Amino acid sequence: MSLQLRGVTKTFGDPPVPALEGIDFTAETGTFTAIVGASGSGKSTLLRIVAGMTEPDAGEVTMGGRTPDELRRGKEVGWMAQRPALLPWRRVRDNIALAQSINPRPDRELPSPDELLEMVGLSHVAGSYPRELSGGMQQRVALARTLAIGAPLWLMDEPFSALDELTREALAEDLLRIWQQVRSTVLWVTHHIPEAVSLADHIVLLTPGPGRVAGTIDVDLARPRDPTSPAFQAVVRQARMILRGAQAKRVVA
Numbered sequence: 001m002s003l004q005l006r007g008v009t010k011t012f013g014d015p016p017v018p019a020l021e022g023i024d025f026t027a028e029t030g031t032f033t034a035i036v037g038a039s040g041s042g043k044s045t046l047l048r049i050v051a052g053m054t055e056p057d058a059g060e061v062t063m064g065g066r067t068p069d070e071l072r073r074g075k076e077v078g079w080m081a082q083r084p085a086l087l088p089w090r091r092v093r094d095n096i097a098l099a100q101s102i103n104p105r106p107d108r109e110l111p112s113p114d115e116l117l118e119m120v121g122l123s124h125v126a127g128s129y130p131r132e133l134s135g136g137m138q139q140r141v142a143l144a145r146t147l148a149i150g151a152p153l154w155l156m157d158e159p160f161s162a163l164d165e166l167t168r169e170a171l172a173e174d175l176l177r178i179w180q181q182v183r184s185t186v187l188w189v190t191h192h193i194p195e196a197v198s199l200a201d202h203i204v205l206l207t208p209g210p211g212r213v214a215g216t217i218d219v220d221l222a223r224p225r226d227p228t229s230p231a232f233q234a235v236v237r238q239a240r241m242i243l244r245g246a247q248a249k250r251v252v253a
Ligand code: ADP
Pocket: 012, 013, 017, 018, 019, 037, 038, 039, 040, 041, 042, 043, 044, 045, 046, 209
Protein backbone atom coordinates (compact mmCIF):
# COMPACT_ATOMS: atom_id res chain seq x y z
CA MET A 1 0.00 0.00 0.00
CA SER A 2 3.00 2.33 -0.06
CA LEU A 3 2.68 5.58 -2.01
CA GLN A 4 5.15 5.63 -4.91
CA LEU A 5 6.15 8.51 -7.13
CA ARG A 6 8.22 7.65 -10.20
CA GLY A 7 9.64 10.28 -12.52
CA VAL A 8 6.84 12.75 -11.89
CA THR A 9 7.31 15.69 -14.24
CA LYS A 10 5.13 18.73 -14.93
CA THR A 11 5.60 21.78 -17.13
CA PHE A 12 3.29 24.78 -17.30
CA GLY A 13 2.65 27.50 -19.82
CA ASP A 14 3.80 28.75 -23.18
CA PRO A 15 6.75 29.18 -23.35
CA PRO A 16 6.94 26.11 -21.14
CA VAL A 17 8.30 26.53 -17.61
CA PRO A 18 9.16 23.28 -15.84
CA ALA A 19 7.65 23.03 -12.35
CA LEU A 20 8.68 19.47 -11.44
CA GLU A 21 11.35 17.23 -12.97
CA GLY A 22 11.62 13.51 -12.36
CA ILE A 23 10.36 13.35 -8.78
CA ASP A 24 10.98 9.91 -7.28
CA PHE A 25 10.23 8.85 -3.74
CA THR A 26 8.27 6.29 -1.78
CA ALA A 27 6.21 6.94 1.34
CA GLU A 28 5.63 3.72 3.29
CA THR A 29 2.16 3.10 4.65
CA GLY A 30 1.49 4.93 7.89
CA THR A 31 4.56 7.15 7.69
CA PHE A 32 4.76 10.93 7.83
CA THR A 33 6.71 12.49 4.95
CA ALA A 34 7.43 16.21 4.77
CA ILE A 35 8.11 17.82 1.40
CA VAL A 36 10.24 20.90 1.89
CA GLY A 37 11.27 23.52 -0.62
CA ALA A 38 11.27 27.24 -1.32
CA SER A 39 8.23 28.99 -2.72
CA GLY A 40 7.89 28.04 -6.40
CA SER A 41 9.67 24.68 -6.04
CA GLY A 42 6.51 22.84 -7.11
CA LYS A 43 5.31 21.57 -3.73
CA SER A 44 1.65 22.39 -4.29
CA THR A 45 1.80 21.05 -7.84
CA LEU A 46 3.23 17.79 -6.51
CA LEU A 47 0.46 17.47 -3.94
CA ARG A 48 -2.21 18.25 -6.54
CA ILE A 49 -0.80 15.52 -8.78
CA VAL A 50 -0.94 13.00 -5.93
CA ALA A 51 -4.50 14.14 -5.19
CA GLY A 52 -5.55 13.52 -8.79
CA MET A 53 -6.36 17.21 -9.35
CA THR A 54 -3.52 17.78 -11.87
CA GLU A 55 -2.17 15.39 -14.51
CA PRO A 56 1.61 14.98 -14.68
CA ASP A 57 3.23 15.24 -18.14
CA ALA A 58 5.34 12.18 -17.37
CA GLY A 59 5.86 9.72 -14.57
CA GLU A 60 3.38 8.02 -12.33
CA VAL A 61 1.93 7.98 -8.86
CA THR A 62 0.44 4.85 -7.32
CA MET A 63 -0.74 3.76 -3.91
CA GLY A 64 -1.41 0.06 -3.50
CA GLY A 65 -1.43 -0.18 -7.28
CA ARG A 66 -4.10 2.50 -7.70
CA THR A 67 -3.84 5.79 -9.56
CA PRO A 68 -4.57 9.21 -8.02
CA ASP A 69 -7.84 9.34 -9.92
CA GLU A 70 -8.92 5.99 -8.47
CA LEU A 71 -7.85 7.07 -4.99
CA ARG A 72 -9.81 10.31 -5.28
CA ARG A 73 -12.95 8.56 -6.51
CA GLY A 74 -12.59 5.97 -3.75
CA LYS A 75 -12.51 8.80 -1.13
CA GLU A 76 -9.06 7.61 -0.07
CA VAL A 77 -7.61 11.11 0.11
CA GLY A 78 -8.00 13.69 2.87
CA TRP A 79 -6.96 17.22 1.92
CA MET A 80 -5.99 20.15 4.10
CA ALA A 81 -4.65 23.50 2.91
CA GLN A 82 -3.55 26.84 4.30
CA ARG A 83 -7.09 28.23 4.38
CA PRO A 84 -9.78 26.22 6.15
CA ALA A 85 -12.48 26.81 3.48
CA LEU A 86 -15.37 26.16 5.86
CA LEU A 87 -18.94 26.87 4.80
CA PRO A 88 -19.81 30.10 6.64
CA TRP A 89 -23.55 29.44 6.82
CA ARG A 90 -23.13 26.05 8.48
CA ARG A 91 -22.33 25.52 12.12
CA VAL A 92 -19.04 23.81 12.96
CA ARG A 93 -20.68 20.43 13.60
CA ASP A 94 -22.58 20.66 10.31
CA ASN A 95 -19.40 21.44 8.37
CA ILE A 96 -18.03 18.10 9.57
CA ALA A 97 -21.30 16.25 9.02
CA LEU A 98 -21.47 17.56 5.45
CA ALA A 99 -17.99 16.22 4.66
CA GLN A 100 -19.18 12.80 5.79
CA SER A 101 -22.46 12.91 3.91
CA ILE A 102 -20.89 13.89 0.59
CA ASN A 103 -18.13 11.26 1.05
CA PRO A 104 -20.16 8.30 2.30
CA ARG A 105 -18.08 5.31 3.37
CA PRO A 106 -20.44 2.54 4.42
CA ASP A 107 -17.42 0.22 4.67
CA ARG A 108 -15.71 2.31 7.32
CA GLU A 109 -16.56 2.89 10.93
CA LEU A 110 -16.20 6.66 11.18
CA PRO A 111 -16.23 8.79 14.30
CA SER A 112 -19.28 11.06 14.63
CA PRO A 113 -18.88 14.82 14.10
CA ASP A 114 -19.00 15.33 17.86
CA GLU A 115 -16.31 12.70 18.44
CA LEU A 116 -14.15 14.33 15.78
CA LEU A 117 -14.57 17.74 17.38
CA GLU A 118 -13.59 16.26 20.71
CA MET A 119 -10.40 14.83 19.14
CA VAL A 120 -9.36 18.33 18.06
CA GLY A 121 -10.44 19.96 21.33
CA LEU A 122 -13.42 21.84 19.93
CA SER A 123 -16.45 20.25 21.60
CA HIS A 124 -17.40 23.58 23.12
CA VAL A 125 -17.86 25.31 19.74
CA ALA A 126 -19.73 22.57 17.86
CA GLY A 127 -22.78 24.83 17.58
CA SER A 128 -20.87 27.99 16.59
CA TYR A 129 -20.41 29.43 13.13
CA PRO A 130 -16.89 29.44 11.61
CA ARG A 131 -16.68 33.28 11.71
CA GLU A 132 -17.04 33.14 15.50
CA LEU A 133 -13.79 31.14 15.75
CA SER A 134 -10.14 32.25 15.68
CA GLY A 135 -7.96 31.29 12.69
CA GLY A 136 -6.34 28.52 14.72
CA MET A 137 -9.71 27.10 15.75
CA GLN A 138 -10.92 27.21 12.16
CA GLN A 139 -7.86 25.19 11.12
CA ARG A 140 -8.73 22.70 13.87
CA VAL A 141 -12.16 22.33 12.32
CA ALA A 142 -10.48 21.79 8.95
CA LEU A 143 -8.33 19.09 10.55
CA ALA A 144 -11.42 17.39 11.98
CA ARG A 145 -12.99 17.56 8.52
CA THR A 146 -9.87 15.96 6.99
CA LEU A 147 -10.13 13.14 9.54
CA ALA A 148 -13.87 12.80 9.03
CA ILE A 149 -13.79 10.52 5.99
CA GLY A 150 -11.26 8.05 7.40
CA ALA A 151 -8.94 8.45 4.40
CA PRO A 152 -5.74 6.39 4.47
CA LEU A 153 -3.82 9.22 2.76
CA TRP A 154 -3.66 12.79 4.05
CA LEU A 155 -2.32 15.50 1.76
CA MET A 156 -1.55 18.66 3.67
CA ASP A 157 -0.39 21.83 1.91
CA GLU A 158 1.18 24.23 4.42
CA PRO A 159 -1.81 23.98 6.77
CA PHE A 160 -0.02 25.89 9.54
CA SER A 161 1.56 28.68 7.54
CA ALA A 162 -1.14 31.28 8.29
CA LEU A 163 -1.00 30.59 12.05
CA ASP A 164 1.06 32.25 14.76
CA GLU A 165 3.86 30.30 16.45
CA LEU A 166 1.99 29.28 19.62
CA THR A 167 -1.15 28.21 17.76
CA ARG A 168 1.00 26.27 15.33
CA GLU A 169 2.76 24.41 18.16
CA ALA A 170 -0.48 23.50 19.91
CA LEU A 171 -2.04 22.28 16.68
CA ALA A 172 1.10 20.30 15.77
CA GLU A 173 0.93 18.50 19.10
CA ASP A 174 -2.70 17.55 18.53
CA LEU A 175 -2.07 16.55 14.94
CA LEU A 176 0.74 14.17 15.97
CA ARG A 177 -1.34 12.67 18.77
CA ILE A 178 -4.20 11.97 16.37
CA TRP A 179 -1.93 10.72 13.57
CA GLN A 180 -0.22 8.31 15.98
CA GLN A 181 -3.64 6.80 16.70
CA VAL A 182 -4.93 6.74 13.13
CA ARG A 183 -1.66 6.12 11.23
CA SER A 184 -2.74 7.35 7.84
CA THR A 185 0.06 8.01 5.38
CA VAL A 186 0.82 11.75 5.41
CA LEU A 187 2.41 14.00 2.81
CA TRP A 188 3.01 17.32 4.51
CA VAL A 189 4.16 20.30 2.46
CA THR A 190 6.04 23.13 4.13
CA HIS A 191 8.77 25.68 3.46
CA HIS A 192 9.59 25.70 7.20
CA ILE A 193 12.48 23.31 7.94
CA PRO A 194 12.06 23.09 11.76
CA GLU A 195 8.37 22.28 11.28
CA ALA A 196 9.30 19.37 9.01
CA VAL A 197 11.91 18.13 11.50
CA SER A 198 9.48 18.31 14.40
CA LEU A 199 6.75 16.37 12.57
CA ALA A 200 8.08 13.99 9.96
CA ASP A 201 9.65 10.53 9.74
CA HIS A 202 11.17 11.37 6.37
CA ILE A 203 11.93 14.66 4.65
CA VAL A 204 12.09 15.09 0.88
CA LEU A 205 13.95 18.29 -0.03
CA LEU A 206 13.14 19.97 -3.33
CA THR A 207 15.44 22.23 -5.35
CA PRO A 208 14.18 25.75 -6.10
CA GLY A 209 12.03 25.60 -9.25
CA PRO A 210 11.99 23.41 -11.18
CA GLY A 211 11.54 21.03 -8.29
CA ARG A 212 13.84 18.03 -8.26
CA VAL A 213 14.69 15.90 -5.26
CA ALA A 214 17.79 17.56 -3.79
CA GLY A 215 18.06 14.97 -1.02
CA THR A 216 16.12 13.04 1.58
CA ILE A 217 16.56 12.78 5.33
CA ASP A 218 15.30 10.13 7.74
CA VAL A 219 14.49 11.79 11.04
CA ASP A 220 15.44 9.24 13.69
CA LEU A 221 14.38 11.26 16.72
CA ALA A 222 11.90 10.03 19.32
CA ARG A 223 8.67 12.01 19.66
CA PRO A 224 7.85 14.41 21.20
CA ARG A 225 10.87 16.20 19.76
CA ASP A 226 12.67 19.01 21.45
CA PRO A 227 13.57 21.74 18.92
CA THR A 228 16.28 23.05 21.27
CA SER A 229 18.14 19.72 21.44
CA PRO A 230 21.48 19.38 19.61
CA ALA A 231 20.20 16.30 17.73
CA PHE A 232 17.19 18.24 16.42
CA GLN A 233 19.35 21.15 15.38
CA ALA A 234 21.77 18.84 13.62
CA VAL A 235 18.92 17.60 11.39
CA VAL A 236 17.83 21.19 10.68
CA ARG A 237 21.42 22.02 9.69
CA GLN A 238 21.66 18.97 7.45
CA ALA A 239 18.46 20.02 5.64
CA ARG A 240 19.74 23.60 5.21
CA MET A 241 23.04 22.34 3.79
CA ILE A 242 21.27 20.17 1.22
CA LEU A 243 18.96 23.03 0.18
CA ARG A 244 21.82 25.51 0.04
CA GLY A 245 23.85 23.13 -2.10
CA ALA A 246 20.90 22.86 -4.48
CA GLN A 247 20.56 26.65 -4.60
CA ALA A 248 24.27 27.14 -5.31
CA LYS A 249 24.18 24.61 -8.16
CA ARG A 250 21.31 26.49 -9.74
CA VAL A 251 23.14 29.84 -9.55
CA VAL A 252 26.22 28.32 -11.22
CA ALA A 253 24.10 26.69 -13.93
P1 ADP B 1 5.10 25.93 -4.37
O1 ADP B 1 3.85 25.33 -3.83
O2 ADP B 1 6.34 25.17 -4.00
O3 ADP B 1 5.25 27.38 -4.03
P2 ADP B 1 3.81 25.65 -6.97
O4 ADP B 1 3.59 24.20 -7.18
O5 ADP B 1 2.65 26.47 -6.54
O6 ADP B 1 5.06 25.85 -5.98
O7 ADP B 1 4.37 26.28 -8.32
C1 ADP B 1 5.51 25.77 -9.01
C2 ADP B 1 5.69 26.51 -10.31
O8 ADP B 1 4.64 26.17 -11.21
C3 ADP B 1 5.65 28.02 -10.20
O9 ADP B 1 6.57 28.55 -11.12
C4 ADP B 1 4.24 28.38 -10.58
O10 ADP B 1 4.17 29.66 -11.11
C5 ADP B 1 3.91 27.31 -11.61
N1 ADP B 1 2.47 26.96 -11.63
C6 ADP B 1 1.81 26.31 -10.65
N2 ADP B 1 0.53 26.10 -10.99
C7 ADP B 1 0.37 26.64 -12.24
C8 ADP B 1 -0.72 26.75 -13.16
N3 ADP B 1 -1.92 26.23 -12.86
N4 ADP B 1 -0.49 27.37 -14.33
C9 ADP B 1 0.72 27.87 -14.63
N5 ADP B 1 1.78 27.80 -13.83
C10 ADP B 1 1.63 27.20 -12.64
